[in-house]
Amino acid sequence: MGGLPTLRIEPVPLERKVRPGDDLAELIAESTELEEGDVLAIAHTVVSKAEGALVKLEEVEPSPFAKTLAERTGKDPRVVEVILREAESIVRVGPDFIITEVRGGMVCANAGVDESNAPPGYVIVLPEDPDRSARELRQRLRELVGVDVGVIITDTQGRPFREGVVGVAIGASGVPVLADRRGDRDLYGRELKITIVALGDLLASAAELVMGQADEGTPAVIFRGLKPELERFEGPREARAIIRSPSRDIFR
């Protein structure tokens, strides 16, 4: 933002697949040399796995409503049942997906239930409180390696009006996720108007360029030396702040 020097985004490959109960901070600290000023972005799928946020499909009994929705969307009725359990409300039903609002108010497809990269017979669900997960991961990294890094937990989402998925921040700690530049002046000295930048989502999208989605070997990246640059923004530091409230949303 402004006169940044070159931005470096380094992949952080993990040594092995993440399992429930794993200490993610330890796996990360083993894979990379963290430095003061780093921002770590990590895919929610591995956070969910470490936290045991997995559902065994064999044990899921779909309700009649789940079966109806499954027929309409072509999805596995048990997966739809998990989606319905994870969702607070249904925003819209598409041809092969269900747009939901999940706890905390985030709108996303299929309540974030992820069939890809889950162990066979399981689906991955969202971490219970991704901002808390980010806070705990940051705290644990500080304990292990003695440096304070920013943490962003990422997901990929589709969106209205545009094809393809992009990165979004669903959890954060220690970095501003919205940068309010309304005080700034443009290059003719006038005050800027619409200038709240979704920094957290920019970081998540930039991270996605490096991590990819399929390759769990690289579920995390590090932005080198970025944190000091971001510190001048006074914006909120929890990803929940990026969620637009329905009253401010003309598309709900």
Add this chain to the structure above:
Amino acid sequence: MGGLPTLRIEPVPLERKVRPGDDLAELIAESTELEEGDVLAIAHTVVSKAEGALVKLEEVEPSPFAKTLAERTGKDPRVVEVILREAESIVRVGPDFIITEVRGGMVCANAGVDESNAPPGYVIVLPEDPDRSARELRQRLRELVGVDVGVIITDTQGRPFREGVVGVAIGASGVPVLADRRGDRDLYGRELKITIVALGDLLASAAELVMGQADEGTPAVIFRGLKPELERFEGPREARAIIRSPSRDIFR
């Protein structure tokens, strides 16, 4: 995407403000050493300015409809008139903005009409055909410095469901803007399902981290050595491909 090495994003400061008729490629070539494999991302505002896509507000006579909408949104009636001329249709009217579809089908606020960073008394409008602008800039850079770089023309946009603006690619040449990974397998060997990644928008968001919005000193950035990595994707290479057609959009 996958096993990328460290990604480097370098700012490209321009020596001076861009004026109508400027040769942008020349300004860029003077400011940085371009290398084979680079991808250049440049803010549409400077492309618009170089192409003379500016409207003098003094010469705009607002229609009665523009005046009504201006009252409803609190905007300058002349700015609303420019928005209506640039728009193909109105998707929705918000409290202080108008969601429009512009030529080519892109949905954006205020038809992309930009009051910030325009010379006093003017507004900036979108380039007539941003994919053509990207193609021409790429061609001209090849003439000037003899290297083939990818080009992305960026804008920032708000979106439903989430606060803050992110980067989007509105023009592109020489880089895939959608990466189709549906053939790929996940780490358990199953075929991936939803895996079209909006690469162009990821690049635009990553670029926005470095360029900022207010500082015309840095309206462009370079992704170093990224192009070869992207070449393996066979996706479309014009930004118009990212625009979702209304028939595929459950929010229209």
